[in-house]
Amino acid sequence: MPDSDPTPQHHHHGHPNEHGHEHGHGHGHGPGERRGVKALAAKVAHAFTPHSHDSAAKTDSALESSSRGMRVLAVSFAILMLTAAVQAVIVVASGSVALLGDTLHNLADALTAVPLAIAFSLGRRAATRRFTYGYGRAEDLAGIVIVVLIAASAALAGYEAVRRLLEPQDVRALGWVAAAALAGFLGNEWVARYRITVGRQIGSAALVADGLHARTDGFTSLAVLLGAGGAALGFPIADPVVGLLITVAICFVLRDAAREIYHRLMDAVDPALVDEAERILATVPGVERVGSVRLRWIGHALHAEVEILVDHAMSVVDAHAVAVEAEHRLIHDLPRLRAATVHTDPYGPDGADHHATLATHRIT
Structure with missing residues (x-):
């Protein structure tokens, strides 16, 4: 050959x-x-x-892809920040560590829109004599930032869950905790579908990884319902245990997102x-x-x-x-x-x- x-x-x-x-x-x-x-x-x-x-036509196609990505990020950022804000208020009122972990995860997921937005903006720049292939690789760098944010949310959620196991505390306002968990699931699932669909259409691995992250957030939100149900049945330890399970789920998302970004960085x-x-x-x-x-x-x-x-x-x-x-x-x-x-x-x-x-x- x-x-x-x-x-x-x-x-x-x-x-x-x-x-x-x-x-x-x-x-x-x-x-x-x-x-x-x-x-x-x-x-x-x-x-x-x-x-x-x-x-x-080529330039318009590239700009349209970046514009669609920016729209996805703006809408999903607004929805996830609103969801996290509502959950944060209920965390303060209830003291639920499981809901705290879910709130932190939603907040981290919302913040991933920032590096992605920067990457999409950079990707619109024309190639130069120094960056002869343009600035498209900025998306892969944004993917690294996303992986770091996911890891940070896992570490913080795990720390709070372990601390609550060692220092048990009653969970209050269980009905509101359950409502916040359901709101978290609905918000994340909508964002996940939106990000994954557009990400696959425009070929953005970082946006697809972020959508998969949001989807797992939705299921971890449902897990909070288990903690609230256990606490309502007289098992307060169920709340920090669910918090630990959420941490494990975040770690699985971290693995998948890291693998996706690694493959892209290695030109796979x-x-x-x-x-x-x-x-x-x-x-x-x-x-x-x-x-x-x-x-x-x-x-x-x-x-x-x-x-x-x-x-x-x-x-x-x-x-x-x-x-x-x-x-x-x-x-x-x-x-x-x-x-x-x-x-x-x-x-x-x-x-x-x-x-x-x-x-x-x-x-x-």
Whole structure:
């Protein structure tokens, strides 16, 4: 499998992940295609002229994704802060440590909107000569902050639960505690669905992780009902025990969120996406073989670097046309792919090593 080649073409375009944009380059869509002298001249000009598919449509698509993310964060922040405020008042009146843990968890979940909002704002900035891929990675950094906040809420909830086990205290206003627990569940479940749905639509791992966090918060809110029920039946120890169970639940959320962010930081992608990209490339006319396929997430956009092998006797113009068609199909058929770099290598003749110059530089 070839690694890279100093002479073949590297073909890179940035695209919106839309199906309705126009290609105003006049290039062909397959090798050997002849449309007269005028068409050939256009193809030659296209092959040797710097060009990009970066367009207003692509920018609008990226901005729309970030705008949707910002709307989700604003609405969910307001709902969770209101829920936490109501619960905090009842915590003071009741002394329920289980409800305190749930309140702290809801507060932490609301505050995760802050780093995410900053990340989405940064992601709107254009790429620079220093940050050549843009600022999409800010979302992954926000994910780290989210993981730290979840860990902090787990530690505080666990501390309060253990302290209450060692220093038992009666729980008051059990009816209000139960009502606050139900309100916490409803608020968190609504926020979870909203975040997860939009996060998956725009490809934001941090927003999906935050939605899963909110969903678990909802179930921990229901657990508070168990503590209130136990206390009502004459078992005051049920409240701190439920507080400990909530802490354990938060730790499971912490594990899942940390794994999600770790995968994103390590450029992990779903292997099914790689399989799909290889399938798409193999169907392009003129592609003799598919080489390496590399995918990575940058924020909530997917980027690709692929290698294809074409007939060694093919002209530069025709090889370029194959690369254009390969990139075009990837952009249109691979979900959330916004940019692709297509590298063409010569296929054949038998025994030829087109990368001999780079043999000592390859990383095994």
